[in-house]
Amino acid sequence: MDFKNNIDFARIFQLAPIGMCISQNRIILACNDALTLMFGLNQDLLISASFQILYPTPDEFERTGARIAPIMNTKGSYSDERIMKRASQELFWCHVSGRALDKENPRTAEIWTFEDLSSKRPVSAELTPREREISAMIVEGKTSKMIAKQIGLSPRTVEMHRAKLMRKFCASTSSELVHKLLGPIH
Known part of the structure; x- marks a missing residue:
């Protein structure tokens, strides 16, 4: 055949x-x-x-x-x-x-x-719709300035959202935030 x-x-x-x-x-x-x-x-x-x-x-x-x-x-x-x-x-x-x-x-x-991706990356914090959007771009490695341009916000507003995310995830650095957003590695 x-x-x-x-x-x-x-x-x-x-x-x-x-x-x-x-x-x-x-x-x-x-x-x-x-x-x-x-x-x-x-x-x-x-x-x-x-x-x-x-x-x-x-x-x-x-x-x-x-x-x-x-x-x-x-x-x-x-x-x-x-x-x-x-x-x-x-x-x-x-x-x-x-x-x-x-x-x-x-x-x-x-x-x-x-x-x-839920088995590798659980959604582990209550996020607002804007925080979810910005989190996805942070995970892609985009800077606050790049995110701001892409979604039509000021870089300062994106920085405020990033700071809120860092507090919610108890992250002290941007790389720690990315690691926590990505979730535990299995």
Whole structure:
């Protein structure tokens, strides 16, 4: 039997070991079993739903979309780690990567992968939506000035959020904060 000619891509998509979905303009068109298990939502709720259903707050959904759009439009791909929300309301760290299926019109169709990082990086403090956003960028190694420019705040405001995060995580240095945000290494 010639395996190359008999590849069932629909089955591969459905059984992939990480969450996957196809979207158009931030609306889920198709998703696999791993995504439904990760978020605790069945396919009936996910198909035709906005990505907003996966975010802790509508504001975080809007701000993340505004941050991602210019990068997707320029590069045709995007990747980050952010805090997402399960149907149970549990917050968890997730590695999210996306790629445009049509580089000329990146928002028309995209494929996204979601990797649950909760076993390696638990969400260990009560954070505001803005603190979650800034935490994700701190983990990426961005400076306060870079974060401020990317999300439209003053560097001083970002520094204030960073200071609050350091207090919440009992961190005395930025590198200690990053280590605590990343969680225990297993």
